[in-house]
Amino acid sequence: MQDDLLKLFYEVTRITEDKVGRIDGVMRQAGVLALNARLEAARAGTAGTAFSVVAQEMSAIAQEIRGIGSELRDAIAGNVALLETAGAEMVLDFRGERYADLARSAVEIIDRNLYERSCDVRWWATDSAVVNAAEEATPESCAHASDRLATILRSYTVYLDLWVADRNGRVIATGRPDRYRHAIGMDVSSSEWFRRAMALDSGDDFHVCDIGTEAALDGAAVATYSTAVRQGGDTHGERIGALGIFFDWAPQARAVLAGIGLSREEREDARLLILDRSMKVIAASDDRGFLTETFGLETADCRRGHYRNGDRLVAFAETPGYETYKGLGWIGCIESRSTQTNAPQLRAAA
Structure with a gap:
């Protein structure tokens, strides 16, 4: 939905630019006609004096409308970049929030599963x-x-x-x-x-x-x-x-990561991770880095949030625990390509 809104904004911007360009073209033609009318009025002598005044006014009006079109184009150009950045930022924030929710969901499912294991061992x-x-x-x-x-x-x-x-x-x-x-x-x-x-x-x-x-x-x-x-x-x-x-x-973690609600296109561009409290990779959707990779996650002491890292969007959520099982400080994480390349800026949530 957010991507569709951004596409709609781009299309409105394109149409506006096109219409301003057409107005500018029409006014150029009107200016040429006014100039020709003045020339013809001059050739007509005294009989063309009144027509010369009309032609001159037409030229002035055409020039004024061209000025308005130029001002409108400058105004659009000055705000399009801001609107584009704001729109892209909005889309990024929506995606980051959604990914953080999905990361929390993944680690919550794992916690619920492991809570049962803590019950099993005490019972047996x-x-x-x-x-x-x-x-x-x-x-x-x-x-x-x-x-x-x-x-x-x-x-x-x-x-x-x-x-x-x-x-x-x-x-x-x-x-x-x-x-x-x-x-x-x-x-x-x-x-x-x-x-x-x-x-x-x-x-x-x-x-x-x-x-x-x-x-x-x-x-x-x-x-x-x-x-x-x-x-x-x-x-x-x-x-x-x-x-x-x-x-x-391994198979349980793989099943949890496979069940995270990403579209096929999102999944192709994302790496899904479960990290232990030392940020070591203990599960990954690409099966890389198990117990050998320490992921450079920047939480800023937040339990949930998202941020940009170069051309990557990183979303995360720490385990909330379940019932009497407090969890081990594990973190669900989704890293995907970002359309923005600004400096990292953490968006934290409670």
Whole structure:
């Protein structure tokens, strides 16, 4: 709609210039006719005196109208550039606001999804099979826990695997032992997810790691959630182990970015990103820069906004969190070509 308004403005400007040009042309012709009339009046002598006066007035009127046309053209020329800049700025602001809204929508969808993951890990850590495996770690209890985790994975396809580790950090049960053969028996005591889980105060708490790759899961990108497994499954029971669940990040992030409401033309000209709190790229519509690129986003301490960067328009929105999940400070971002090349000017919103 904004582009259509700008096109309409350009068309009105073109028509105005055309009409002023035609007026100018007609007045030039009128001036020539007036000059010819004066010449003919001079040849007619005394008989043409009155006609000479009329011809002279016609010439004066033609000159005055030409002056008015010239003034109108100058006025138009002096304001067209301002109107064009204002119109383009308006279109850019509309697009920037819309892109910032879409960026927020993307990161909101992710937050809602990850909120459910925080619920899953706390719930499954109280499952009797998981608790019994952490308490006893017998071959039978560990096998039963693995069977239980496998059942969960058949329903929750967003996970690559679920691991139970004992209090010393040794993995004793997984949901996909046939697929990820090296997981059972691994020492994860130094892993962030295990250390943080074992330091949590209660079963109502959880820890989530930033997006990273897990070698034991064939190097896949995962969001890892963890919590302590507690004696008897009680909220404040003794910590006897930890449950780690590995969210299959790449396909989920790709689906979210693919669902952002851009037209085909907009999408061809845009790069859609999810950034972590350190501005590292953790998802990109062009599949470039994953965990290797730090995007130079200029937020000016704003949680949402847009600005120009050379010939690019950059719009962003920080995660708002969802329910009890505060998020990790992730940012949705859309970078696209801008029709303006002015210096960056941040447009922030609450």
